[in-house]
Amino acid sequence: MTGESAFLSLLRAGAADPAARGLMDDVAVLDVGGARLIVTSDTLVESVHFLPGDPPETIGWKLAAVNLSDLAAKGAKPVACLMNYALSGDAAWDAAFLSGLQEALDRYGMPLVGGDTVAMPAGAPRSFSLTAIGEATSEVIPARSGAQAGDILYVTGPVGDAGAGLTVLQAGRDAPAALIESYRRPRPRVREGGTLVSAVHAMMDISDGLLIDTARMAQASGLAAVIEHIPVSTELAGLAGGGIGALLAAATAGDDYELLFALPDGVDPLVAAIRVGRFEAGEGLTLFLDGASVPLPPALGYEHGT
Numbered sequence: 001m002t003g004e005s006a007f008l009s010l011l012r013a014g015a016a017d018p019a020a021r022g023l024m025d026d027v028a029v030l031d032v033g034g035a036r037l038i039v040t041s042d043t044l045v046e047s048v049h050f051l052p053g054d055p056p057e058t059i060g061w062k063l064a065a066v067n068l069s070d071l072a073a074k075g076a077k078p079v080a081c082l083m084n085y086a087l088s089g090d091a092a093w094d095a096a097f098l099s100g101l102q103e104a105l106d107r108y109g110m111p112l113v114g115g116d117t118v119a120m121p122a123g124a125p126r127s128f129s130l131t132a133i134g135e136a137t138s139e140v141i142p143a144r145s146g147a148q149a150g151d152i153l154y155v156t157g158p159v160g161d162a163g164a165g166l167t168v169l170q171a172g173r174d175a176p177a178a179l180i181e182s183y184r185r186p187r188p189r190v191r192e193g194g195t196l197v198s199a200v201h202a203m204m205d206i207s208d209g210l211l212i213d214t215a216r217m218a219q220a221s222g223l224a225a226v227i228e229h230i231p232v233s234t235e236l237a238g239l240a241g242g243g244i245g246a247l248l249a250a251a252t253a254g255d256d257y258e259l260l261f262a263l264p265d266g267v268d269p270l271v272a273a274i275r276v277g278r279f280e281a282g283e284g285l286t287l288f289l290d291g292a293s294v295p296l297p298p299a300l301g302y303e304h305g306t
């Protein structure tokens, strides 16, 4: 057993508490004294989640943003967060990281209320974790598992910009600033999540890629999903073209932090959204683009340890 999904399967076997939602969701949901808290935790590791040369302000921003994105996926209102910080060995770098973190926390109203600080052995990669706490804003908190046959699948924006930004940064090439910005400073869809929460049958954020995250929603819901459209930005189309290779790269790169949600056919999403597919009885994921069936790529998205 090496990969992330195999390890999660082991964890799921022991996740009996209802708050865990079977470890099949973006968050835990805790009933505490009449209130419902939404809790999520994410880690960023140097050379895994960000590049060693990325500006430290953007890494602080991204640590907050990836957690806020999971809260957004449940329509939760941010309440507070805790951070586990490994000193970088460079005080100016640490201060710049904190300024970027604070900017995001101020923007989305999520105060830092605690955490822990350590130093790592010399040469260790930088690594930071944040645990975000939100408050439910709806009676039913959407899971990944609620999609129904006939539902339409939407995303709140195009996919693949961040992945393309990473690719050009890794290659040391020039790229439209928007792509690099998407990679370094993702914008969590907190407002959209709050609007969508009462209408959707299922909702999650796209962190690992449109294809793999759709497959997860389909599996959690006991349905088949058909992807019929892979939306890309004009910047990405300008850089990579609209060929099938470019579209599949966009749908599998991950780091998008758009919301992916299922709505009954005919229901208006009420936020800017792009229709990407539908759910039907059965199981698995199929791709059907421009009226033709397209074989799935070997990897549907990003998975640690594979």
Ligand SMILES: Nc1ncnc2c1ncn2[C@@H]1O[C@H](COP(=O)(O)OP(=O)(O)OP(=O)(O)O)[C@@H](O)[C@H]1O
Residues within 6 Å of the ligand: 008, 011, 020, 023, 024, 025, 026, 027, 028, 041, 042, 066, 070, 207, 208
């Ligand atoms: N080491 C762990 N211990 C306990 N639960 C875990 C662990 N790793 C993941 N989980 C849980 O497994 C579930 C699925 O995790 P997954 O990483 O697929 O979702 P996510 O947090 O939305 O994604 P991302 O990490 O890309 O933001 C979540 O409920 C998560 O809290």
Ligand SMILES: Cc1ncc(C[n+]2csc(CCOP(=O)(O)O)c2C)c(N)n1
Residues within 6 Å of the ligand: 042, 043, 046, 047, 048, 049, 050, 051, 166, 207, 208, 253, 254, 255, 302
């Ligand atoms: C340097 C570098 N290489 C690769 C990637 C791509 N990447 C890493 S983790 C992840 C999924 C989300 O993370 P998690 O599942 O841990 O929340 C993605 C898409 C990156 N961001 N930076």
Ligand SMILES: [Mg+2]
Residues within 6 Å of the ligand: 026, 069, 070, 073, 204, 205, 206, 207
């Ligand atoms: Mg998530």
